[in-house]
Amino acid sequence: MAMAAALSLVSCSSSVPMCGGYSEPRRLSDQDRQFFESNYRGEIALKPRRVATQVVAGLNYAFTCKAENGDKYQVVIYEPLPGQGNPEVSSVTKL
Numbered sequence: 001m002a003m004a005a006a007l008s009l010v011s012c013s014s015s016v017p018m019c020g021g022y023s024e025p026r027r028l029s030d031q032d033r034q035f036f037e038s039n040y041r042g043e044i045a046l047k048p049r050r051v052a053t054q055v056v057a058g059l060n061y062a063f064t065c066k067a068e069n070g071d072k073y074q075v076v077i078y079e080p081l082p083g084q085g086n087p088e089v090s091s092v093t094k095l
Contacts, residue, residue, distance in 0.1 A: 020054070020055075020056075021054065022052040022053065022054045022060075022062055023053050023054070024052065025050040025051065025052045025062075025064060026050060026051060026052070027050060028048055028049070032048070032051050032061070033048060035077070035079075035087070036048045036051075036075070036077070038087075039087045040063075040075055040077065040089060041089075042075070042089070042092055044067055044073070044092075045067065045068055046065035046066065046073055046075065047065060047067075048063040048064070048075070049063075049064050049065060050063070050064045051063050051064070057080070057081060058078060058079050058080040058081050058084065059079045060076055060077070060078050060079075060090070061076065061077045061078075062074055062075075062076050063075045063076075063077070064095070071094060071095075072094070072095040073092055073093060073094055073095060074091070074092075074095055075089060075091070075092050076089070076090040076091045076092075076093075077089050077090065
């Protein structure tokens with residue numbers, strides 16, 4: 001068991017995202033945009049521009065967004081594993 005854990009740590013290198021860390025931000029797919037629009041119901045109207053993901057016990061989506069006034073925000077939406085509940089906004093942070 002300890003050997004498997006050690007091997008999984010060794011497999012993380014600087015050429016791949018840090019284990020437990022977010023992926024590199026990327027352009028939104030249509031599916032990403034629909035996911036954001038279906039789950040973000042904030043008081044501030046935001047347009048998502050890029051997204052990074054993090055595998056946890058489910059998936060975190062970190063959307064970089066722009067407000068109408070030009071301010072930038074990060075919206076994190078957590079999507080639990082199937083059968084574990086609905087996606088929910090974890091945080092909205094002004095950048």
